[in-house]
Amino acid sequence: MSKALIVAWREFRQTVMRKVFLIAVVGMPVLFLGLMVLMVKLMIDQEDPPLVGTVAIVDASGEAADAAQIEFDNERIRREAERAARKMAEDIMKGRGSVGPGQAMPSAPRGDVQVEIRPESPENVDTLKSNVLDGSLLAVAVIPSAVLEIPEADDSDKPRFELFVAEGVDSDNVNLIERRLGAAIVRVRAERVGLDPDRAMVMIERPEADTGRAAAGAFLSESRGTREIRQMIPAAFFMLIWVGVLVSGQNLMMSTIEEKSNRVMEVLLSAISPLQLMTGKILGFGGVGLLIVGIYGSVAIAALIIFALFSTYINLIDLVYLGVFYFMAYFMIAALFAAVGSAVTDIREANTLVTPVMMLLIIPWLLWMPITQDPNGPIAVAFSFIPPASPFAMMLRLAAEEPIPLWQIPASIIWGYVCVFAMVWGAAKIFRVGVLMYGKPPSPIELIKWLRYA
């Protein structure tokens, strides 16, 4: 065993100390984070375009212009923006399910807003439009009287209003004008039925539910995290395992091919057995993969800890499962890559044999949607026991919101590691024949025949 560990340490060291690895694994995330920070800084530093000018409201009743006056009030816009920002922060910190403020809540501005509202009569529309075209007016809104009526609930062709905006107005500001005018129209409608418009706005905000889903005779609280972030957790775990397994598996194959093409294989086999060599290589590159998972995973975990969200979104047991299923997935895929690497003499020959392995690695991606949508459906359950998709399927299911039957967890782990044993055993047989075989590379069928040798 100690010789396998010597091999493992060399493979680990030789891989992680390479510049390419440092650039790819450590450099890329650092570069990515750097770019993110730079972009955020640029966005913060960026002078948001102010919204300054006159908006003409063409409305026969004159009510819409009065309401728009209130909606475009500077102080009101600032207060609403603060309230929206506070609520979003609270939602994230408390991990509360959130769909944001009510639909009627106007969008918050980014820059300074200085809008003057001018009521106009319908006969001036053409002049006003030419004023917008020459830039002397910021916008003109033509609001038909039907828009101010409360539409029928089943009316599919709801009346609309027209808005003409001057050239060069930022699209966020166009959006702001649209939303604020829409809010003004809702305000008019509320007043017409005798409601306080501000209360009406609050009234139509949908209350949030603290939902408990029945699972194993109890209710599992769904209010632990916002749904959006919680749905990202299984995705993140899946990606961590997949990237770790792929990178380390491919490195394992490349190193085996290199040893064969360098003819150093027989020198090694004079010191250790093929099984020790393969075990050492699998362990070494497993460590490489774990390092990748560790680096990427700890960045995400550190971010969650910094914002005190770790316990909200992640169960410690999920991290244990991450380790258990990472190694399961890795050993399965590594066994396949080791077998392929041992059978060929250079990377060009490896293509025909690598393709089936890569296809096996694509299967978990195809399963992603069906499993996340229905973590206890027949597809999810079946693939939890079919290697090498099983660890990926289980990770998606375990990190998802819906709890899975408890018996399936140990059953899948035990069965998965039985499969790992069988695959490593088979790979060892192919490895033993393959490492000393030179010349024409074998076909996948011949590779399976090698299982009967030795």
Added chain:
Amino acid sequence: MSDIAIDIQNVNKRFGATHAVRDLDLQVPTGSLCGFLGPNGAGKSTTIRMIMSIIYPDSGSINVLGSSALANKDRIGYLPEERGIYRKMKVGEFLEYMAALKGVPRHGLKKHISEWLEKIDLPGVALKKCEELSKGMQQKVQFLAAIIHDPELIILDEPFSGLDPVNAELLNHLVREMNDQGRTIIFSTHILHQAELLCDRIFLINKGVKLLDATMAEIHERFNPRTLVAEALNGAADLTSIDGVNAARPLKDSPALELELDVGADPQGVMQRILAAGPMRTVALRRLTLDEVFVQQVKSDIGEAAAELAREELSHV
């Protein structure tokens, strides 16, 4: 310690339709320096790989240092025919890695490696990458990797191939030195005169069959050619008239003559008569070279034409 370092009993190995090794029996005495000879495809490397437990015989048994090579890997040094090196690794790291795999403790290893590097005329290369060395230098590093753990049994598969005369001589010297220290050494080679110079025992193998297994002394005794080499001091002399000499042939690239003796003639008596006949520069009983022994053996095994072909293969290496 057992008297026999390697004991091969009735070993057979097939690769598909090819019978690579056939009913092979071989005993390598402890402390001996054995040459394992034969042309390409004779089964030398297959036998060596079976000795090393890299591949396994279909039948028969192989005992190495009292059990199997697998159990004694740390006591065996092996330089395979297909030797390789980690091109991107530093020489020192590569040797340390190989030593660690052979169970050498880390303490004092660096010093041991640097001493050996000096001994093989490669001082100061420990920090160089293997790919920065010339092919000959790499071969010496590979040789060092095979023996860095001071093994008691050393198996070298074609150790001289590709070496220039200076490095071949250095290797010769090291092999002899290690044998003098009591280590058992077996090496395969195409180059017969190298074996003749070095070995105290020869195994000859062709097409998977052992043709000869004897010490050099036994070979010289057994393959006494009953031929004299004589060169007269004053140029040409008629030596055919001397009693006991059947025929005289000029030697290639030499003024000397090769004298074939009559059946039953006593070589010592003939030599005395030649000396009495006139002043001589040389009179010697010719030894059969391994080359000739090989042809004789193969000829009796597979026929003259095939033997000549096999000899050609050897002499072209």
